[in-house]
Each structure stands twice: as structure tokens, then as C-alpha cells.
Amino acid sequence: MSKPDSTPGLLAVRQLLDEAQVERVATMTGPELDEELRSQGLDPHDAFDLEAMLPPPVAKPAPVLVRPLARRADLWLIAASFAALGLSVAVAAFQADPAQPETADGPAPEGPAGPAALARAEALRDEAGRACSQKLWYSCAQRLDEARALDPEGDAQERVRDWRKAIAAAARTDPALLEQFRRYNSKTDGTEKQRPQKH
Amino acid sequence: MGAVVDPYRARLLLELKNGDAEKQLRSLAHHFTRSTDDARDLVQTALARVLDPLDAPWDPVATKSLVEHLGKVMSNLSANARRSGRARYEVLPPEPLDDDSATDGAPLADVILGDARDRARLLDALLAELDGHDPEGAAVLRAIVDGVEGHPAIAARVGIATERVRHAYDRIKYAARPLLARKQKEELKRTGQRRAPPAKRIMKEDPS
Numbered sequence: 248m249s250k251p252d253s254t255p256g257l258l259a260v261r262q263l264l265d266e267a268q269v270e271r272v273a274t275m276t277g278p279e280l281d282e283e284l285r286s287q288g289l290d291p292h293d294a295f296d297l298e299a300m301l302p303p304p305v306a307k308p309a310p311v312l313v314r315p316l317a318r319r320a321d322l323w324l325i326a327a328s329f330a331a332l333g334l335s336v337a338v339a340a341f342q343a344d345p346a347q348p349e350t351a352d353g354p355a356p357e358g359p360a361g362p363a364a365l366a367r368a369e370a371l372r373d374e375a376g377r378a379c380s381q382k383l384w385y386s387c388a389q390r391l392d393e394a395r396a397l398d399p400e401g402d403a404q405e406r407v408r409d410w411r412k413a414i415a416a417a418a419r420t421d422p423a424l425l426e427q428f429r430r431y432n433s434k435t436d437g438t439e440k441q442r443p444q445k446h
Numbered sequence: 447m448g449a450v451v452d453p454y455r456a457r458l459l460l461e462l463k464n465g466d467a468e469k470q471l472r473s474l475a476h477h478f479t480r481s482t483d484d485a486r487d488l489v490q491t492a493l494a495r496v497l498d499p500l501d502a503p504w505d506p507v508a509t510k511s512l513v514e515h516l517g518k519v520m521s522n523l524s525a526n527a528r529r530s531g532r533a534r535y536e537v538l539p540p541e542p543l544d545d546d547s548a549t550d551g552a553p554l555a556d557v558i559l560g561d562a563r564d565r566a567r568l569l570d571a572l573l574a575e576l577d578g579h580d581p582e583g584a585a586v587l588r589a590i591v592d593g594v595e596g597h598p599a600i601a602a603r604v605g606i607a608t609e610r611v612r613h614a615y616d617r618i619k620y621a622a623r624p625l626l627a628r629k630q631k632e633e634l635k636r637t638g639q640r641r642a643p644p645a646k647r648i649m650k651e652d653p654s
Binding site: 260269 | 467473477528568590594618633
């Protein structure tokens with residue numbers, strides 16, 4: 248009787264025979280296959296539910312560099328400073344413009360968001376989706392909120408609802424994340440309270 | 447936004463529902479594991495790997511049948527498990543475990559030994575078969591048995607071109623198929639004998 252001289256030899260022969268078995272069984276059909284199963288002590292009718300064995304479908308977008316960008320806090324800080332500066336200049340110009348009528352109820356209500364704002368909101372939602380798929384729940388929530396500020400109607404999208412549900416589920420199981428959201432919410436509320444109201 | 451249908455997943459499902467795919471996979475998984483529970487796990491792991499486009503996706507052009515592809519994935523998974531440190535070096539405690547986890551469907555030691563003996567007999571028969579009509583295939587198989595790894599090393603040992611080693615592999619596998627079939631028939635005969643219902647004993651009525 249042949250005895251392979253080494254463990255690699257033993258394993259390689261076994262794998263070779265296994266591959267031959269795969270090729271043999273893959274060409275079997277009908278009664279021949281039933282006979283094969285019976286020879287293995289298996290019942291041909293005791294079937295596996297292969298569809299149930301498949302893992303559930305998961306959306307897997309192309310990997311993006313959300314995490315490294317989020318880490319670069321200095322860049323975000325600079326960008327946010329410029330944005331705040333631009334906003335304050337625009338508000339000052341708006342207040343100084345005598346042509347703009349001021350109603351008794353405060354400033355004129357905002358009209359529908361422009362195409363640029365809508366496009367930006369959609370881009371933010373796409374980013375949020377990628378962040379959510381990488382389980383970066385905090386980044387995902389931030390982007391969704393930013394998108395909602397630009398396009399409130401878009402927040403009713405099914406995908407957004409799904410992401411928010413996923414974020415809520417993650418926060419329920421992760422106390423650190425929940426605390427992070429609490430701080431985020433209190434910060435957001437505080438900002439709104441400090442916002443000057445016109446009368 | 448409606449549910450997005452993944453065409454690759456849909457194609458896999460279609461192939462899995464087609465014909466005898468389930469029986470073929472069950473037979474192969476049981477061949478690798480010798481346990482129904484482990485076979486189920488092996489099929490599930492192989493399906494997950496094939497479904498992942500970054501892992502071991504099925505290319506219908508390269509491999510004609512999905513079952514063959516899944517079978518090769520299962521073969522690799524079992525080979526990796528056999529090569530793993532856990533399989534080779536794990537020392538189980540000598541005292542019996544007193545929890546339910548001690549019971550599993552893994553093959554017993556004598557079954558594993560029997561399998562190893564069967565494989566050795568099969569190897570002898572295969573070498574004899576190849577010696578008769580394919581000396582190059584026989585030489586390649588002997589190099590594999592000696593533990594020579596990799597096509598270039600085998601080619602150098604046998605003294606042929608590297609690409610001929612792959613063809614020799616295919617011929618060896620082809621030659622092994624009827625031998626495996628014969629072994630399976632013998633197994634069926636043995637199983638049938640083991641499972642034959644006991645002859646009914648006819649009891650004579652006691653006249654008293």
C-alpha cells in the first residue's frame with residue numbers, strides 16, 4: 248500500500264482526489280446521484296434549503312475614503328470657518344439691502360430649495376449612505392442632517408428612513424455612540440437657541 | 447426607492463434551483479465533512495464566499511458549472527481546515543467534557559483511519575492505472591506523493607515543461623473518477639448490507 252512520505256504529500260493527494268470527486272459528482276444526475284447519496288448514508292429527499300442558506304443581500308458600494316477625511320479635523324475646521332464667514336457676510340449684505348422688504352413676522356419665508364442645493368443634498372445623502380454601509384453611524388447621521396437642512400422633503404426618501412432606522416438600532420446597542428448622539432443633539436439645540444431671533 | 451435586484455445573486459439562485467444542484471452539493475459537502483451539520487455549515491460558508499464579489503465569485507465562462515465551482519471552494523475550505531494549526535496541533539483535554547457541546551456529528555477516529563486506508567488503496571490503484579497508459583501522469587503523481595509542491599518544482603523533478611504539469615493533473619483527476627465510482631459502489635454495497643432488515647423469525651405456536 249502506498250504511503251505518502253510527507254504531510255504535504257498526504258494533503259496534496261487528498262486534495263487531488265477531492266477535486267476528482269467534485270468533477271465526478273458535478274456531472275451526476277437523477278438516479279445515479281440518489282445512489283451516490285444513499286452510499287454516503289444520506290436520504291436523497293432530505294434536502295438543504297439553499298435559498299435560506301444564502302446570506303441576506305447587503306448593499307456594498309465601492310469603498311470611499313470617508314474615514315480618513317473625517318479624521319482630518321483641521322481641514323473640516325478650516326472649511327467650516329470659511330463657510331461661516333461667507334454666511335455672515337451674506338446675512339450682513341441681506342440686512343443692509345434696503346430693497347428687501349421686511350415683514351412684520353420676520354424675514355421672508357424661504358422659497359423652495361434651488362437645484363444646486365438639491366444636488367448638494369443628494370450628494371450628502373450618497374455620502375451618508377456610504378458612511379452607513381461602513382457603520383460610521385455618527386458621520387452618516389451628520390450628513391443626513393446636513394442634507395435635511397438643504398432639502399427637507401428629501402428626508403422622506405425610503406433609503407434615508409432605512410439609514411435612520413439603522414442608526415437608531417446601532418445607538419440602542421452601543422452606549423458610547425448613544426452618548427455621542429446626546430452630545431451632538433444638545434449642541435445642535437444649543438446652537439438653535441443662541442440663534443438671534445428677529446422681531 | 448424599490449428593492450434593488452442583484453443580477454449576480456439572481457443568477458446564482460436560478461442555478462441552485464436548477465436540476466440536481468442541491469443533491470450534488472449535499473453529497474460533496476458530506477464527502478468533505480462526514481457530518482450532516484458540518485456539511486450544512488460548509489455549504490453555507492462556500493455560498494457566502496461565492497456570493498461575495500471580492501472573495502471567490504463564480505465566473506460562468508471560466509467554470510462551466512456552479513456546483514463544480516462551489517465544490518472547489520468547499521475542497522479548498524476543507525484543505526485549509528486540515529492544514530490549520532487547530533486541526534494539527536490542538537490537544538484535547540483527556541477528561542470527558544460534561545456539557546452538551548461534547549456531542550457533535552464529527553467522524554469518529556476509526557472512520558477517519560478507514561478513510562485514510564481507503565485513500566491509500568485508491569492511490570495504489572491510481573498509480574497502477576497511470577503506469578499502464580500515462581507514465582508522465584504517474585511520475586507527476588509520484589512527485590506529489592513525495593511532497594514536491596508547486597508546478598515548477600514538480601516539472602523539474604519529472605523533467606517536463608511546467609505547463610504540462612497542469613495537463614497531467616487533469617489526466618490524473620480523470621483517471622481517478624472511475625476508481626472513485628467503484629469505491630462508492632462498494633460503499634453502497636456495504637451500506638446496504640449493514641442496513642438490510644433482519645430476517646423475520648417465525649415462531650411456532652406453542653401447542654400447549
